[in-house]
Amino acid sequence: MPIYEYHCNKCDKDFEELVLGSNPVVTCPECKSQDVAKKMSTCAFKAGANFVGTGKKASAGCGSCSSTNCSTCGG
Numbered sequence: 903m904p905i906y907e908y909h910c911n912k913c914d915k916d917f918e919e920l921v922l923g924s925n926p927v928v929t930c931p932e933c934k935s936q937d938v939a940k941k942m943s944t945c946a947f948k949a950g951a952n953f954v955g956t957g958k959k960a961s962a963g964c965g966s967c968s969s970t971n972c973s974t975c976g977g
């Protein structure tokens with residue numbers, strides 16, 4: 903599932919949004935602003951960093967997820 907993290911530039915809220923389509927309109931759930939910045943998925947980012955750091959594919963999930971299969975973040 904393509905879930906991305908967003909950061910609202912208006913109220914500084916971080917939130918996750920399930921993104922369907924290539925150019926979705928994402929609205930902050932807190933202040934309804936569309937002035938949001940997409941962040942790389944935390945899970946994908948950490949997995950990628952781990953991949954680079956250890957030279958082997960990460961398989962133990964990611965630090966930000968409580969689960970190990972990353973089913974909630976698509977990683």
Ligand SMILES: [Zn+2]
Pocket residue numbers: 910911912913914915930931932933934935
């Ligand atoms: Zn906001």
